[in-house]
Amino acid sequence: MAAHDTGQITSLLQRASKADDDAVAELMPLIYDELRELARAYMNHERAGHTLQPTALVNEAYARLMGKTQPAFDNRAHFMGFAARAMRQVLIDHARRHQAAKRCGDREQVSLSELATPSGTSTVDLLDLNDALEKLMAVNERSAKVVELRFFGSLTIAEAAEVLGVSHATVEGDWAMARAWLGRELAANVS
Numbered sequence: 001m002a003a004h005d006t007g008q009i010t011s012l013l014q015r016a017s018k019a020d021d022d023a024v025a026e027l028m029p030l031i032y033d034e035l036r037e038l039a040r041a042y043m044n045h046e047r048a049g050h051t052l053q054p055t056a057l058v059n060e061a062y063a064r065l066m067g068k069t070q071p072a073f074d075n076r077a078h079f080m081g082f083a084a085r086a087m088r089q090v091l092i093d094h095a096r097r098h099q100a101a102k103r104c105g106d107r108e109q110v111s112l113s114e115l116a117t118p119s120g121t122s123t124v125d126l127l128d129l130n131d132a133l134e135k136l137m138a139v140n141e142r143s144a145k146v147v148e149l150r151f152f153g154s155l156t157i158a159e160a161a162e163v164l165g166v167s168h169a170t171v172e173g174d175w176a177m178a179r180a181w182l183g184r185e186l187a188a189n190v191s
Contacts, residue, residue: 005030006075006076008030009027009030009031009075009076009079010074010075010076012026012027012030013027013073013074013075013076013078013079014072014073016066016073017071017072017073024066028062031076031079032058034080035058035061035062035083036054036055036058037154038058038080038083038084038087038153038154039054039055039057039058039061039087040054041152041153041154042054042057042087042088042091042152043057052090052091052094057087057090057091058087060086060090061083061086061087061089061090062083062086064086064089064090065079065082065083065086075162077155077159077162077163078162078163080153080155080159080163081145081148081149081153081155081160081163081164083153084148084149084152084153084154084155085148085152085153087152087153088130088148088152091126092126092127092130095126095127095130096127099127128186129182129186132182132185132186133147133148133182135185136178136181136182136185139181140174140177140178140181142164142166142170142174143174143175143177143178143181144178145164146160146164146171146174146175146178147175147178147179147182149163149164150171150175157171157172157175160175
């Protein structure tokens, strides 16, 4: 992304945060490809045959982000952090609706390649992961946000540090702690 694109995106994000509908409309084409890549990364963690497609995930998350109560976005990285959270919430809501429709059927599974899972496989139940992240949020909010940014948002350590306003080393420590904590929490859910 060119420097002028980054400046233009930051300006549009700031205008969009002030309910400027023109800025919201101008912003989407500039960030769509990046949001689509983020959605693909999310969907790579989902089970095969998932009924939600990356385009629908992008559209739903964008609609939530640019709704009536969107936060003020400082820059592209800050926005992508919120986008990661919005996409996670869309997937959680989708999984809950899917589970309710099936009533006792299979639950949504996600791949956790960087986390020791209780079953020894690389997949866990999406709703169990969400519950574990909610518990982590209560214990260590910043570490939970690092998981959202790194795992769900596919942000680098440097990008996560920028979004959170902390050092590279702090994010690395939070990331290591969160992976270990979630691994233990998910193992406890299986026992």
